[in-house]
Amino acid sequence: MQSPLILSAQELCRLVREAREHTLKLVSDLHDEQFTVPLLEAVNPFRWELGHVAFFYDAFLLPALGERQFLLDGAEKLYDSFKVDHDDRWGLPLPSRQETLGYLSRVQERVLARLETAGSDPKVTYLTQLSVIHEDMHAEAFTYMRQTLGYVAPPLGEAPREIGGGPLPGDVDIPGGTFRLGAEPGPYFTFDNEKWAHAVEVAPFRIARAPVTNAEYACFVDDGGYRRPELWSHQGWLWRTRAGAQQPVYWARTGDGWLRRHYDRYVALEPHHPVVYVGWFEAEAFCAWAKRRLPSEAEWEMAASAASAEPGGRKRRYPWGDDPPSHERANLDGRLAGCVDVGAFPEGDSACGCRQMIGNVWEWTASAFFPFPGYVVDAPYREYSAPWFGYRKVLKGGAWATRSRFAWNTLRNFFPPYRRDIFAGFRTCAP
Numbered sequence: 001m002q003s004p005l006i007l008s009a010q011e012l013c014r015l016v017r018e019a020r021e022h023t024l025k026l027v028s029d030l031h032d033e034q035f036t037v038p039l040l041e042a043v044n045p046f047r048w049e050l051g052h053v054a055f056f057y058d059a060f061l062l063p064a065l066g067e068r069q070f071l072l073d074g075a076e077k078l079y080d081s082f083k084v085d086h087d088d089r090w091g092l093p094l095p096s097r098q099e100t101l102g103y104l105s106r107v108q109e110r111v112l113a114r115l116e117t118a119g120s121d122p123k124v125t126y127l128t129q130l131s132v133i134h135e136d137m138h139a140e141a142f143t144y145m146r147q148t149l150g151y152v153a154p155p156l157g158e159a160p161r162e163i164g165g166g167p168l169p170g171d172v173d174i175p176g177g178t179f180r181l182g183a184e185p186g187p188y189f190t191f192d193n194e195k196w197a198h199a200v201e202v203a204p205f206r207i208a209r210a211p212v213t214n215a216e217y218a219c220f221v222d223d224g225g226y227r228r229p230e231l232w233s234h235q236g237w238l239w240r241t242r243a244g245a246q247q248p249v250y251w252a253r254t255g256d257g258w259l260r261r262h263y264d265r266y267v268a269l270e271p272h273h274p275v276v277y278v279g280w281f282e283a284e285a286f287c288a289w290a291k292r293r294l295p296s297e298a299e300w301e302m303a304a305s306a307a308s309a310e311p312g313g314r315k316r317r318y319p320w321g322d323d324p325p326s327h328e329r330a331n332l333d334g335r336l337a338g339c340v341d342v343g344a345f346p347e348g349d350s351a352c353g354c355r356q357m358i359g360n361v362w363e364w365t366a367s368a369f370f371p372f373p374g375y376v377v378d379a380p381y382r383e384y385s386a387p388w389f390g391y392r393k394v395l396k397g398g399a400w401a402t403r404s405r406f407a408w409n410t411l412r413n414f415f416p417p418y419r420r421d422i423f424a425g426f427r428t429c430a431p
Helices: 009-025 046-065 075-079 086-091 097-118 122-149 214-222 234-243 280-290 297-305
Strands: 171-174 177-181 198-202 205-208 251-254 257-262 265-268 362-368 393-396 413-415
Touching (some): 046 075, 177 297, 214 257
Antiparallel strands (some): 177 198, 251 257, 257 265, 393 413
């Protein structure tokens, strides 16, 4: 654990309240029947997911604030994600919807009361931020779960609208050199898998200014990309065959072109939006077709965080600098209720000229998710990273539904390469 920053109890309480308000907004409009979902790998029962969010505060934050026992009897037998296998969650004696909401409310009230009386220190600051960001991750999951299930779009932000920006073709040249991959110690919340920055050698490379668009990806599909095994790795072709994939999961072809399903309705495919809901295997095959490649994690982070085009300089926390995200710089927090053109948000460009490296879509990298040299598991959330090292791939940047406090250059998201239900796209590098 590392948190030299101490936030006031008032600020921590504000974060807790705001995260909970956002979470409840994502489920409050669903009727009871919609809370009952089929057993799918990409979703959890809604009642389980909500209870798990409450349990995290109950298990990790409240003990540090002096609480001696769980606020729901048997909570650990229901909601501990490392003791209750995914498929078993449908057979648990879960509390009712109202009882689950009651558990959420009791935990929040106790957290706020304890924070207001106990105050804050580095440990409390860290554990509160950890609990809030954990809730943010599950809030994003609620957002894409609703897409998976074909529910109405969540009541987030503004009504979807085109803000323009168009495409942004072309590459930028990065001279490479010695680069410190990972997070430096400092006054920011940091996950254990980002620790610590270490020197890596990066060869000169060229990286796309923007993510791959729907129009570009449609050319790959229309050229038979899903029917050509020579474009796919062995594992990728096995996945494509088993999944029966012929195009991105939510696309549908009509006589007039492509449509995509946006929650419970079909819309015309937006040509300049980034392609989204594609897995790593699909991104890999597109790159083979386009005679391009995915960037490594080090290349992506160098393009996002180098403070100048020359190697050896300091790193930025965000592509545009060290100031936190703003509405002018990134599509985050669900404010625009979906993706926008890849040419939008020029104020968020990195020093080298790459756009939207934070927000709009998560971006797959070529890199497998492994620990950095000297990795040490952070207490108390020991299961955050370590169980997943190996097969999963690193994603960077954050998506339109990602909370802005869960998006920075060194952040490492990680999913299996076949997952295509998350808000993931990709950008490419020259070979």
